[in-house]
Amino acid sequence: MAGQRRKATLQDIADIVGMSRMSISRILNGKQQTSPEQEERIREAIAATGYRLNRAARALRQGSILPTIGLVVPAFADPACAAMAEAVAEVADEHGALLVVVRAGGEAVAIRAGVDALISRNVDGVLLCGPSPDIDGWAEDADRPVVAMAAASASRDELVASARSAAGELFALIDGGR
Missing domain, CATH: 3.40.50.2300 (Response regulator)
Incomplete structure (x- = not known):
């Protein structure tokens, strides 16, 4: 469809912030620490792109089931x-x-x-x-x-x-x- 925006991805956030997709994922999942400034840049990138976590995809990756x-x-x-x-x-x-x-x-x-x-x-x-x-x-x-x-x-x-x-x-x- 013309004019329809694609969904933002973790890679989009990583590109904006200048980090790897894996680092962004670890930070968002609380598995990696970063500076408050970097966290703020990530939050701003998420807000700017409209990125939304896909819970169903996360559940599948973790081998769990989304009830x-x-x-x-x-x-x-x-x-x-x-x-x-x-x-x-x-x-x-x-x-x-x-x-x-x-x-x-x-x-x-x-x-x-x-x-x-x-x-x-x-x-x-x-x-x-x-x-x-x-x-x-x-x-x-x-x-x-x-x-x-x-x-x-x-x-x-x-x-x-x-x-x-x-x-x-x-x-x-x-x-x-x-």
Whole structure:
């Protein structure tokens, strides 16, 4: 496509700073020390180029797997689910995981379709926001953890705490299966 910029690479940063790509990598990964001035030059080069770390590539190089979890919500505009989704996103970030969100409406058939869509994309586990009939059957069919979060009328703080707890439970189940 005309006019589309390519992604900045570590080599671009290295060229700007006048260091090797490997040295830049080691510095960014905390495996090599450098002067505060050099660190500032690296930060400036990163800002100037828009360089972004590719977590998936890093995970592959390290032989680890970047976890991915799914979240099924009935509606994006639902304040309870929005608060819970934000809390789940924070927990996913803490675990270095990717969060994929599916809007499925409130009907059981649509919720099940959302779960199936996430499973077909090979997520490691699924969280459901709101009432989820027959979750036990779904979890068994899914062959991976499925955890429901009740979005009952509660305070925002209670919803966030519930979502953080459910997400933590999901990650514990995922980690137990690895």
